[in-house]
Amino acid sequence: MKVFLTLLLCIPMLAFAQVNRFIYEYTFIPNIHEKDSIKKELMVLDIDAKGSVYQSMGKLEADSIMQAEISKMSGRRGGNFNFTSRNNLRNSIGYRVTKDYPEYTIFLHERVGRDRYKISENEKINWKIDPEVKQIGKYKTQKATAEFGGRSWIAWFSQELPFQDGPYKFYGLPGLIVHVEDNTGSHIMALAGNKTLPQAKISDANTEIPILMEKEIPVSEAQFTKVYRDYVKDPAKNMRQMMNNSGSNVSTVIRMRTADGREISDMNEMAKMMEKSVKENEKKNNNRIELNLY
Numbered sequence: 092m093k094v095f096l097t098l099l100l101c102i103p104m105l106a107f108a109q110v111n112r113f114i115y116e117y118t119f120i121p122n123i124h125e126k127d128s129i130k131k132e133l134m135v136l137d138i139d140a141k142g143s144v145y146q147s148m149g150k151l152e153a154d155s156i157m158q159a160e161i162s163k164m165s166g167r168r169g170g171n172f173n174f175t176s177r178n179n180l181r182n183s184i185g186y187r188v189t190k191d192y193p194e195y196t197i198f199l200h201e202r203v204g205r206d207r208y209k210i211s212e213n214e215k216i217n218w219k220i221d222p223e224v225k226q227i228g229k230y231k232t233q234k235a236t237a238e239f240g241g242r243s244w245i246a247w248f249s250q251e252l253p254f255q256d257g258p259y260k261f262y263g264l265p266g267l268i269v270h271v272e273d274n275t276g277s278h279i280m281a282l283a284g285n286k287t288l289p290q291a292k293i294s295d296a297n298t299e300i301p302i303l304m305e306k307e308i309p310v311s312e313a314q315f316t317k318v319y320r321d322y323v324k325d326p327a328k329n330m331r332q333m334m335n336n337s338g339s340n341v342s343t344v345i346r347m348r349t350a351d352g353r354e355i356s357d358m359n360e361m362a363k364m365m366e367k368s369v370k371e372n373e374k375k376n377n378n379r380i381e382l383n384l385y
Contacts, residue, residue, distance in 0.1 A: 110288040123378040147184040241382030327362035
């Protein structure tokens with residue numbers, strides 16, 4: 092009996108002796124006024140003993156390509172980066188969510204303009220577990236509901252997968268969240284597959300590229316909301332500040348390329364183009380996963 096109990100207690104430890112990668116298919120409707128315009132993206136949830144990372148598979152692959160390019164240049168005195176392969180891997184989801192165990196401290200990592208932010212989560216998810224069960228793929232799952240981010244959510248978790256985690260910021264159920272969606276069907280995250288990776292993989296996948304990445308700015312959700320809304324009102328503010336701070340003795344030239352390939356350097360024209368681009372993006376992406384954050 093003692094041997095049996097020892098083996099049983101070792102199961103969770105063995106699960107965390109490596110990286111457990113869960114791949115989710117994320118189906119979402121970016122524009123609430125165009126409900127037939129549905130997008131899909133593969134997302135990756137990597138779990139190890141210290142925590143988890145949730146991000147776009149396309150972004151993960153693009154970052155890996157860039158790291159390989161940097162490795163090729165190591166030891167050289169100069170060279171050019173090949174951005175072509177990286178840019179060919181298009182993805183809609185640029186954010187990343189990290190959870191630190193055992194407290195499940197959650198951070199959303201998001202970019203606004205040229206700045207990167209680390210946003211602390213302060214909304215606790217209070218799940219109501221329902222007795223309803225159903226089979227999803229090969230897993231027996233149980234239903235749970237919660238309010239989060241201005242939406243009502245239905246989740247299905249499986250105790251056959253011993254992780255109290257899930258996609259995006261979702262966690263806190265007695266088993267991995269296999270499927271979660273809001274009651275409007277605007278955001279659906281469904282487990283599509285899983286595999287194990289060497290322990291080093293989770294840290295390698297999240298290594299920052301110093302020459303491309305600015306240091307993250309830690310903010311609260313309220314602070315981030317203000318930053319984002321101020322940016323939407325005046326997207327060219329940082330560009331103007333950079334030009335003004337360059338000094339009279341320094342010649343700073345900023346150029347932008349339009350969608351038709353035309354190159355412009357006039358500050359007023361660039362500001363108008365940036366404002367137009369941001370406004371159009373806001374119109375197309377008005378149905379975000381957290382309604383009040385942006």
